[in-house]
Amino acid sequence: MSAFLFRRLIGIVPVVLIGATLIFIIVHLAPGDPTTIFLDPNAGANTREQIAERFGLDRPLATQYLKWLSGVIVHFDFGNSFSTGRPATEMIVEALGPTLILTGFSLIFGILIGTLLGIFAAIREGRAFDKTISAVMLFFYSMPSFLIGVLLLGLFAVRLDWLPSSQMTSLFHEQLSFNGRIVDSIRHLILPVTTLGVSFSAVFFKYIRGSMVESLHSNYILAARARGVSSGKIFFKYSLRNSLLPLISTIGLSLPMLFSGALIVEVVFSLPGMGRVMFYAALARDYPVIIAAGSLAFLSVVLGNLLADILYMVADPRIRLKGRSS
Amino acid sequence: MVINPGRQILLEVKNLTVRYRQRNGFGWREKTVDALNDVSFFIHRGETLALVGETGSGKSTIAMSILHFVSPDSGEILYSGEDVWKFKRAELRAYHRKIQPVFQNADESLNPRLKVRSMLVDALVPALSTEEKNRRIREYLSAVQLDEDVLDCFPHQLSGGQKQRVCIARALATESEMLILDEAISSQDLSLQAHLLKLLSELKKKFSLTYLYISHDLETVRVIADRVGIIKDGRLIEIGEKDEIFNSPEEPYTQLLLERSRF
Amino acid sequence: MWGEKTFRCGTVLILTILLLCVCLPWVMPQDPYAQNLEEISQPPSLAHPFGTDFFGRDLFSRILYGGRLSLTIGIVVTFFAVVIGTIIGMVSGYFGGWPDAALMRFVDVMLGFPRLFILLTVIGFTRPSFGLMLAVLSLFSWMEVARIVRAEVLTVRERLYVKSAVALGLSRRRVLFRYIFPNILSPIIVSATLMVGSVIVIESGLSFIGMGVQPPDASWGTILNQGFQDLAGAWWITLFSGLAIVVTVIGFNLVGDGLRNILDSKTGVRES
Numbered sequence: 001m002s003a004f005l006f007r008r009l010i011g012i013v014p015v016v017l018i019g020a021t022l023i024f025i026i027v028h029l030a031p032g033d034p035t036t037i038f039l040d041p042n043a044g045a046n047t048r049e050q051i052a053e054r055f056g057l058d059r060p061l062a063t064q065y066l067k068w069l070s071g072v073i074v075h076f077d078f079g080n081s082f083s084t085g086r087p088a089t090e091m092i093v094e095a096l097g098p099t100l101i102l103t104g105f106s107l108i109f110g111i112l113i114g115t116l117l118g119i120f121a122a123i124r125e126g127r128a129f130d131k132t133i134s135a136v137m138l139f140f141y142s143m144p145s146f147l148i149g150v151l152l153l154g155l156f157a158v159r160l161d162w163l164p165s166s167q168m169t170s171l172f173h174e175q176l177s178f179n180g181r182i183v184d185s186i187r188h189l190i191l192p193v194t195t196l197g198v199s200f201s202a203v204f205f206k207y208i209r210g211s212m213v214e215s216l217h218s219n220y221i222l223a224a225r226a227r228g229v230s231s232g233k234i235f236f237k238y239s240l241r242n243s244l245l246p247l248i249s250t251i252g253l254s255l256p257m258l259f260s261g262a263l264i265v266e267v268v269f270s271l272p273g274m275g276r277v278m279f280y281a282a283l284a285r286d287y288p289v290i291i292a293a294g295s296l297a298f299l300s301v302v303l304g305n306l307l308a309d310i311l312y313m314v315a316d317p318r319i320r321l322k323g324r325s326s
Numbered sequence: 327m328v329i330n331p332g333r334q335i336l337l338e339v340k341n342l343t344v345r346y347r348q349r350n351g352f353g354w355r356e357k358t359v360d361a362l363n364d365v366s367f368f369i370h371r372g373e374t375l376a377l378v379g380e381t382g383s384g385k386s387t388i389a390m391s392i393l394h395f396v397s398p399d400s401g402e403i404l405y406s407g408e409d410v411w412k413f414k415r416a417e418l419r420a421y422h423r424k425i426q427p428v429f430q431n432a433d434e435s436l437n438p439r440l441k442v443r444s445m446l447v448d449a450l451v452p453a454l455s456t457e458e459k460n461r462r463i464r465e466y467l468s469a470v471q472l473d474e475d476v477l478d479c480f481p482h483q484l485s486g487g488q489k490q491r492v493c494i495a496r497a498l499a500t501e502s503e504m505l506i507l508d509e510a511i512s513s514q515d516l517s518l519q520a521h522l523l524k525l526l527s528e529l530k531k532k533f534s535l536t537y538l539y540i541s542h543d544l545e546t547v548r549v550i551a552d553r554v555g556i557i558k559d560g561r562l563i564e565i566g567e568k569d570e571i572f573n574s575p576e577e578p579y580t581q582l583l584l585e586r587s588r589f
Numbered sequence: 590m591w592g593e594k595t596f597r598c599g600t601v602l603i604l605t606i607l608l609l610c611v612c613l614p615w616v617m618p619q620d621p622y623a624q625n626l627e628e629i630s631q632p633p634s635l636a637h638p639f640g641t642d643f644f645g646r647d648l649f650s651r652i653l654y655g656g657r658l659s660l661t662i663g664i665v666v667t668f669f670a671v672v673i674g675t676i677i678g679m680v681s682g683y684f685g686g687w688p689d690a691a692l693m694r695f696v697d698v699m700l701g702f703p704r705l706f707i708l709l710t711v712i713g714f715t716r717p718s719f720g721l722m723l724a725v726l727s728l729f730s731w732m733e734v735a736r737i738v739r740a741e742v743l744t745v746r747e748r749l750y751v752k753s754a755v756a757l758g759l760s761r762r763r764v765l766f767r768y769i770f771p772n773i774l775s776p777i778i779v780s781a782t783l784m785v786g787s788v789i790v791i792e793s794g795l796s797f798i799g800m801g802v803q804p805p806d807a808s809w810g811t812i813l814n815q816g817f818q819d820l821a822g823a824w825w826i827t828l829f830s831g832l833a834i835v836v837t838v839i840g841f842n843l844v845g846d847g848l849r850n851i852l853d854s855k856t857g858v859r860e861s
Binding site: 015018019022023026027138139141142143144146147150151153154158159263264267268278279282290293294297298301302305 | 694697698700702705706707709710711786790793794797798813816817820821824827831834835838839842843
């Protein structure tokens, strides 16, 4: 096992390096010049050159790449942001907090709701309960997550004014008591977490219900029923166990969803997370920040895939043969 | 074992060994399983050699190896004296047309998306004119005793026996020299089996074919074979003329098989 | 096929929407760009069933016109992505060996890019344009199809009818296109159907944050963005453009799921 894991982990390194390099190339070759953002329209060519020199953009692309690559490998330094002047990694780490809080809670929400409803729907397959829940979940499954956010925001923040519409905390957060601060944070999180959570739960619901229903119809379950195994035991011991392990690998695969799914939701709720950092870095052509954020997102996807692969193999221990005999 | 020196050897299998690598679920700790262990035999031109063994004995692996689908870990397969596994692509394609498989599962052997006519056309030499192609298709169809209406059918519209006949017609249409009949009639019912056995004997004479007949069923082997080989656990444990094997088997396993087939 | 309820519902939904978007702009010509300053931000009424927007334009007409754009993007992007994915998946699955290893590594790398992030980078850097969005979306959507096609080819390749075809001495191209491709077509169609919905979702997201279709052109995402600007006042803009997206995507998901059910039950019959 360890040898296999080691091989897979080593295999990640070239993939991530290639990915980061591609991101570097795409970003640098994409049309648009970062210097124009920082340039007074009346400034002369001289100023432009000065700015380009400060950002290191005057050198050939290969030199820039090598400098960037050695910085990344030796110091884990992705360079300083063009717009704030702070190290790109520092900005990313800062933005990672809100994103992880948002996506973490949403994922828990989504898994709990999606899995539970999925199990109950599968047990009552074809009955009114199953049909209703399935229809509702199909509705959310087909809905862009940001749209759920917009609707929740419109209803609970704008119409009813029950909950705050943006940011992680209120302006006067620091002046609140400890308990007040916790309540304040929770109030700010409710809408975005519900938004993403409902979106995730629809995905997990579809998955769990599908695989439970499939296994409940399979021959070994029919055989177990014929042997007189109790229904409860069939659901939880045979069917659920077979559906849950692959679910874990599905979660691994949904890791990229945490990044891109959260992106627009963060924009909708003005949360200072990765999505907003990426969004504004792209608008400002802030090369170092974009490349750092992109590489991190890339790494998370590759790790998620690896996790999914490993879990999938654990969950599916069938013996594989080179060919079949007779 | 009697080797008749006057006859030409068409196919020779020398020390064929095939191993399957078996993994447990986590993908580590490999172990190998011998599917075939040092199997050697030959087939004369115009002869029917039957290989008999139980399911999982490795007899189909021999067929797959001869057909160039499963690569041997060691050993050689010689066709007219040439090593099959050293062929270049063009030579391989020519070789494939000379040895044609007929598998047990006719359903699986026919492309569900093609009509019978297209399948047979694919088997013919592409350079032929359309009339010549049509003529030959009719010839092969009548050889396997099928009506021409099947030409415009998809496989799922045919009966099991018809499908197997289409497979045989297709195997003939490449102007093949040898058919590898891998349990080719085993899944049919008994009356149909008798019918197909008779058909196979006729075809063999008509197209001067050589048969490698692979089966678990000694009764059909008794009807069709000239020589018989017994496969057990990936080894060829006994091979000889049909009468020798059926009347005075040496190996206890062969005796056991024979006893069981008397029922 | 028509007996499958999921499939039937989805088909009816999609056909209705297609019909409305394709035909209605001619039948009911309320110019989606025409401003009527007398009727700014009017709630739904008989004259304007979906209300009007801040510029006094009829929302119903705008959503139908926007639907043309959204559906075009969904279908065109899916088409290109499926073509690319099928070719790469077939080559990878059929030829195996180093081309397979290289292509699958490439798929890993491409899957590693969060699609939205790349779109942001490329589109954010340039002037967003319709063609650019089609190109970028297509180039970053084919990987799933490639994986499915590869897996299918690996299965079908082992089927006896393919082995029989190889044994006929047919060329590899002929085996691939005549014996393998027709037999993997069904899963490709299913994933293509499901993909149209997901592309429409992605496009709406991009247009929503202002990186997709640019005003005065409108896709459903653009209209949603407009509604978001005035969420407190003109709630109907958000509601109806959102509904348009959801109903369409539900339609495609239903058709995809229905098709899969039909195919599954068919193969089930065949195997038993």
